[in-house]
Amino acid sequence: MRRLLLLFVLLVVLGLPGLGFTAAPPRQGGALVYALDGSPDRLDPNLSGLRPAQIVFFQIFDPLVVRDPKDNTIKPWLATSWTVSPDGKTYTFRLRTGVRFHDGTAFDAAAVKFNFDRTHNPALGARCGGCAVGFYESADVVSPTTVRIHLKSPWAPFLDAASLFYRMTSPAGVRKVGDQDFGRYPVGTGPFRFVEWAPNDHVTLDRNPDYNWAPSLFTHQGPAYIDRVTFRIIREPSTRVGALQSGELQVTTAVSPQDFQRLARDPRFRPIVGLAPGSPYNWAINVTKAPTDDLAVRQAMEWGINRDLIARVVYGPFQSYGAYRPAYTLLSPVTWGYDKGSELYRYNPAKAREVLDAAGWKVGPDGVRAKGGQRLVIVFNAWEHGIPELVQSELRNIGMDVKIGIYDALTVNEDQRKGESHLSPLPGARTDPDVLSAFLHSRNAGGGGFNFSFIKDPALDRLFDEGATEVNTAKRRQIYAEAERYAMEKAYMLPITTRDNVSLESAKVQGLRFDATGFFPWLYDTWLAP
């Protein structure tokens, strides 16, 4: 009898692993090589907003809170809890204890204050795209584990910004090398520590053995699994893919549709798709320059392009993964605040022609419309081939002469800022719908702002201001729905397709996931199978 019992227990114990525990246990160790498509400018979260830099410093620096991609709620990370004052202007964070920076100094409320002050120090010129610029007032150290952030006025996207852009740097680290050089010698609290950076070649990080403060949304606690991460900077897409195929690296981002199609079916590789919330691949329509100052012309553009076809021709292989879908409004469908009711235009070239005829744009002998002696000529610049050529051909069908120039991103940006082009490409992945104010609020027209439609519409401004300060989520949602609908009625922007993150990883890589924006990898849970 006892032997039977022993046998039974033995079987249960041995059988347990087979009972639904399908994956092998994570393995410690190994070196991961990750391809970046551009070079970081500085590894300094207080001062930099460049995507390649952000990808790297997401591993070195931790934020106070984090947005869980599963349910889109904000969860604790370095802060254990927080309260918001009734007027929405004061946030009080209680901080985790026992957290240390890579240089051994303690993380505390003084460090948080230091970071917020540094980000908003006008002398340092931070390019932090989502930070509370203009809203931040000051921070108070209430106790070593309690910090109070004061805003000048309520700002609803604050926690969202805190989950992405406000990452904690070591005050001792900054004081040691100075503000400008800290980006070359980053010190944070993250699961990986900085080792070296060979400019234009690679950045290497190694595991932080003392790491013990991962948020609950990760699958394990304690130090990360991988020993070493190397970010290699490879600008050419085909070179990146070639390096993946030869085994030189294990993860590559920004894969071309054709390479993706070829390799997704290869058992040695696995596709990873991060659907990006925020603004899809949108073109700002310059309303201050003829002929796009005419509402009829703008609406005709919205009716006249076949987004379905464009998405299929340029991004065909991605469609089956739900990525790079046609976009009909200002926010991508996975964004909180997306409003289906604002998708006012579908492909209808007959309607486009009707609208143009009614507005007095008559077709000339060469097929291009003209009104009052002026030909309907649209000028725009982009930095990538593909969509521009297709849009050019579609708009030609409805009688618009489109002149495109494909140049590097800097040149295109210059022309955008000067208001010389009629259309400006503008993707913006963000988890909060407030990203729209970056493109459409009048305060962002001109100067360093991204309002390339050059709209100064007080009605729209009012909606954005309300949306930014409204703390009730249901009401906020309504405000943004109204803003989207209004902006689409006036055709201030021309949405084309969504812009997602399509990457390829080697089948050996396990546990790699992207954050709520779909673009930044979390390497903490990642491990390498043998």
Next chain:
Amino acid sequence: MALVQSHLSPNRPRERRAIALLGRLSPGALAGLVVFLVLCVPLIAPTWLAPYDPTAVSPNEIFQPPSFHHWLGTDQFGRDMLSRLISGTHVSMSLGVVSVSLSVLISLPLGIASGYYRGALDSVLMRLMDVVMAFPGILLALIIISILGPGLANAMIAVGIGEAPAYTRVVRSAALGVREQSYIEAARAIGAHDTRILWRYVLPNIIQPLIVISSVGFAVAIVIGSSLGFLGLGAQPPTAEWGTMVSEGRTYLRSQWWISAFPGATIGVSVLALNILGDALRDVLDPRLRRSV
């Protein structure tokens, strides 16, 4: 081909000279000539031979390999490659013609002023030419494009200016050579103005070396023009241009190789043909040059 001779051989009819010329060309040079003539067809009639509209996007036919319907396949927008190549031939040949003409136009006055009049002007001009020639051709074109902005017209100007110093040197040395001849001294003695001397004696003898350097220069112009197109600084979409087509096809090199391969091969074959033709022209013209006094 009308050759200008000095007044010492007045009696050979032009046609017989031309045929005699053709007979002296090697098979390679003949092949080069044929290729050149084929390339000239789109120069004059841009889309006459093209089976499809080179800019017509055809979403259902993207990435088709060479087939009966599309001899050279289709590109990422379903545009017929053969039609685009023919259209691109017009662009590249036009660029060659315009930039060579520009170089000749710049080099004639400068070279003659330098070689015929000599003196301080000669020194200054030649040092200037040295400075410009110190820059690699493509770099010079890039500098000029960065001042003028991208586009086909500006690319033509950039290449024309960039190649002008080489032409100037040729013109100058030809002018120098003629200047020393005794018949020039004689003409001056009987009271001929400089203008008459230049027009009647100097110019005819410059034309032959100019023809030779033009034919090779044409090839150089095409290469630099295509390089600019490759960098995205030449003709803008949807205009088809060889260099731009090669560049656009880079992303697809692994699977849809024909998008880059055919334009690349076209550039290679055209440049080779023009170079061989240039060499043959030089061989043919040189004896004549020696024979004119």
